[in-house]
Amino acid sequence: MKIKKYRQASSIWLQFKDALKGYILKKTKNLELADEINQLVLMKVIDSCCSDVQIKNVRSWLFQIAHNTTIDYLKKDIKYVDLEKEIQEKTEDNVYLEIEPFVSALIDFLPEKYGVPLRMSDIEKLKQQDVADKLNLSLTATKSRIQRARELLKNEIFTCFQLNIEGAKGLNDIKLKDSCKPLQATISKNNQ
Incomplete structure (x- = not known):
């Protein structure tokens, strides 16, 4: 049953992966970073596929995950840079x-x-x-x-x-x- 849900989650992500990457790229201005964050989005989608949460608008849900993942990644990156600068x-x-x-x-x-x-x-x-x-x-x-x-x-x-x-x-x-x-x-x- 879980394998079917994983495939379904991957399939959904594949439908939107280019649009998600474009959205992330606008935020990061870095192609490699956008690819990396997009992969993190896929992992989060797969992780959440087995929760029994009802998703009404898949597209909105995916872009919300992409937005949150991008912000979290950039915050983590900024903290590292700030620490290095502080030292x-x-x-x-x-x-x-x-x-x-x-x-x-x-x-x-x-x-x-x-x-x-x-x-x-x-x-x-x-x-x-x-x-x-x-x-x-x-x-x-x-x-x-x-x-x-x-x-x-x-x-x-x-x-x-x-x-x-x-x-x-x-x-x-x-x-x-x-x-x-x-x-x-x-x-x-x-x-x-």
């Missing part, structure tokens, strides 16, 4: 926490047109619109300068520091490079 951000945060005492001096090495907006935004914690107003710049120009300054600061960090990062463990060791004479001079001056 990377925590590692980067740890790196910058170790370097934090030197950031102000490193910002001083940047050209003034980049260093000043970055200091106001990231050190003084002013809103970017307030920074723009104080510097008589447009908000777009201010955002652009702050973004450029962050890239320049990152380059300064890699120029001046040896960062030993071990995979998921994160920052293992940080060491000021001997070649970074200006920062060493600044540190010596501040320690006197």
Whole structure:
């Protein structure tokens, strides 16, 4: 009896499989992913074939399963991506926490047109619109300068520091490079 129901469920899915795939493809914008989710829909249809639920509109029922399966799959995928991003951000945060005492001096090495907006935004914690107003710049120009300054600061960090990062463990060791004479001079001056 179950074999007959499985065949019937498969037959129903086969009638609508292309339409279901098209619907899923519109949601995912990825052909391989649409095929994978469509197979999951088939599995759910087969799993539910033996329940004694009466289905009035098979087409609606199938598309509801396709919709729910797609949403569930995408949510799961987003959680994975978010977790991966969170781990990377925590590692980067740890790196910058170790370097934090030197950031102000490193910002001083940047050209003034980049260093000043970055200091106001990231050190003084002013809103970017307030920074723009104080510097008589447009908000777009201010955002652009702050973004450029962050890239320049990152380059300064890699120029001046040896960062030993071990995979998921994160920052293992940080060491000021001997070649970074200006920062060493600044540190010596501040320690006197």
